[in-house]
Amino acid sequence: xxxxGVEKNNxxxxxxxxxxxxxxxxxxxYLELRRALVGGLFEPSQILTIRGLADALMTSTMPVREALGxxxxxxxxxxxxxxxxxxxxxxxxxxxxxxxxxILIEGEAIALAATRIHPRQxxxxxxxxxxxxxxxxxxxxxxxxxxxxxxxxFHFEIYxxxxxxxxxxxxxxxxxxxxxxxxxxxxxxxxAGEVDTAHYHRSIVAALxxxxxxxxxxxxxxDISRPFNFLRNKLQSEAASKGQS
Amino acid sequence: xxxxGVEKNNxxxxxxxxxxxxxxxxxxxYLELRRALVGGLFEPSQILTIRGLADALMTSTMPVREALGxxxxxxxxxxxxxxxxxxxxxxxxxxxxxxxxxILIEGEAIALAATRIHPRQxxxxxxxxxxxxxxxxxxxxxxxxxxxxxxxxFHFEIYxxxxxxxxxxxxxxxxxxxxxxxxxxxxxxxxAGEVDTAHYHRSIVAALxxxxxxxxxxxxxxDISRPFNFLRNKLQSEAASKGQS
DNA sequence: ATTTTTGATTTGTGATCACACTTGTATTGA
DNA sequence: TCAATACAAGTGTGATCACAAATCAAAAAT
Numbered sequence: 001x002x003x004x005g006v007e008k009n010n011x012x013x014x015x016x017x018x019x020x021x022x023x024x025x026x027x028x029x030y031l032e033l034r035r036a037l038v039g040g041l042f043e044p045s046q047i048l049t050i051r052g053l054a055d056a057l058m059t060s061t062m063p064v065r066e067a068l069g070x071x072x073x074x075x076x077x078x079x080x081x082x083x084x085x086x087x088x089x090x091x092x093x094x095x096x097x098x099x100x101x102x103i104l105i106e107g108e109a110i111a112l113a114a115t116r117i118h119p120r121q122x123x124x125x126x127x128x129x130x131x132x133x134x135x136x137x138x139x140x141x142x143x144x145x146x147x148x149x150x151x152x153x154f155h156f157e158i159y160x161x162x163x164x165x166x167x168x169x170x171x172x173x174x175x176x177x178x179x180x181x182x183x184x185x186x187x188x189x190x191x192a193g194e195v196d197t198a199h200y201h202r203s204i205v206a207a208l209x210x211x212x213x214x215x216x217x218x219x220x221x222x223d224i225s226r227p228f229n230f231l232r233n234k235l236q237s238e239a240a241s242k243g244q245s
Numbered sequence: 246x247x248x249x250g251v252e253k254n255n256x257x258x259x260x261x262x263x264x265x266x267x268x269x270x271x272x273x274x275y276l277e278l279r280r281a282l283v284g285g286l287f288e289p290s291q292i293l294t295i296r297g298l299a300d301a302l303m304t305s306t307m308p309v310r311e312a313l314g315x316x317x318x319x320x321x322x323x324x325x326x327x328x329x330x331x332x333x334x335x336x337x338x339x340x341x342x343x344x345x346x347x348i349l350i351e352g353e354a355i356a357l358a359a360t361r362i363h364p365r366q367x368x369x370x371x372x373x374x375x376x377x378x379x380x381x382x383x384x385x386x387x388x389x390x391x392x393x394x395x396x397x398x399f400h401f402e403i404y405x406x407x408x409x410x411x412x413x414x415x416x417x418x419x420x421x422x423x424x425x426x427x428x429x430x431x432x433x434x435x436x437a438g439e440v441d442t443a444h445y446h447r448s449i450v451a452a453l454x455x456x457x458x459x460x461x462x463x464x465x466x467x468d469i470s471r472p473f474n475f476l477r478n479k480l481q482s483e484a485a486s487k488g489q490s
Numbered sequence: 491a492t493t494t495t496t497g498a499t500t501t502g503t504g505a506t507c508a509c510a511c512t513t514g515t516a517t518t519g520a
Numbered sequence: 521t522c523a524a525t526a527c528a529a530g531t532g533t534g535a536t537c538a539c540a541a542a543t544c545a546a547a548a549a550t
Contacts, residue, residue, distance in 0.1 A: 065311070070314055104349065104350070
């Protein structure tokens, strides 16, 4: 028998055993920090220390410093000249920059996906949407974490259908970079009495099921622009009131 | 006097001293590996080992493993399930994927740059072009390394004019990923009697000086598509001749 | 009272070690 | 002769240590 790595075992006993998985500690740390970033658990301009994170995550410094290095190269974190690392601060210019890039790339991804998507995938996406509705009906608001997670899986389920191994990591990087902004915007939405977010998502799946690339792109642009525009208005009015004081 | 980090010294003696720079070993390793990748010093599918690179770069394993981790997250290298890392192999699908992404993003960057570029920057870019011509006139060919470097600075000098801190790192990542392909294509060009590459660059700067975004985008698309198309034809004919044997 | 200096603590970086897993090569068995 | 085993070398991962640079707090000097 050829012995290439782990051998496929067809014994009746072994068939019930799930593969044990061999993810490294570094991967877990990296994924956990990612989750925290897109979820907005860290505030903009907050400084992160290796040892502090290592204590919080109950590991040594080694996996943490490697995960931080990776996040810095994706621009999800920022390396200060002092050699300390912080989550990037929010500026108006940067927000516009991020939104423009997201419209360009995610718009292209969804336009590609519209032409290639399979009915099976589409039903999975619709399933995500109804799960979302259920949650929204039960616990009236408050669970922003779950909200963020569902929004994320909704979008990436679509992007995966574009079949580009190059675009998707770029979109992930963009979400990582705009995560802190989004969280601020979502909180602001919750306070301001939430607008109908579900409407945008329904028009996206409608365009997708019609296999209409440009309508899908348009609906997506409206969806991702909304929190950015909201946040921009908020920041501008804050800056104006601070300027006159 | 406030003492925030290194203090700015205005002594007549100190004024002549250039800042010494404090880049870490890890940064040097990272930049060196980057240079090697876009320059195509590594072959596709080649396996890289931490200790091997550390010996070659005359450092310990620590800076190398961190640099490798960063390159893996940018998809410039690939982590195999065996936990070994290799430079990604070239496939037709991946090439098309890369080219499509580059057309999308670099096209947008140059269209933005066309509307914002300053005459000073434009003259710098033209300077790069004439330096290129000189080199091409003197040593008839052969110096592909210098060729790659000049091509790189020509393009990125333009992209910097788009003023987007989000798009430029993405373009760098795309160049990193397509570096091995490009090198293969350039060598193939040299063998096949080089076509007029300078022509494409001249039409790019012409469109730029006219501040014509769409013409610039079009010229750029032609420029970056050329090596990909060449390589695709080459791979396809190779596959065909192998298929019939 | 304000500024400067001094010292202690914290922090990132690089090196080294221990361990587990993989890979390659010889050795043994049929 | 060929496959399977056993052993050895190689490799990635995580932990720990040493050191330099940065940060902060208290004490001293103006």
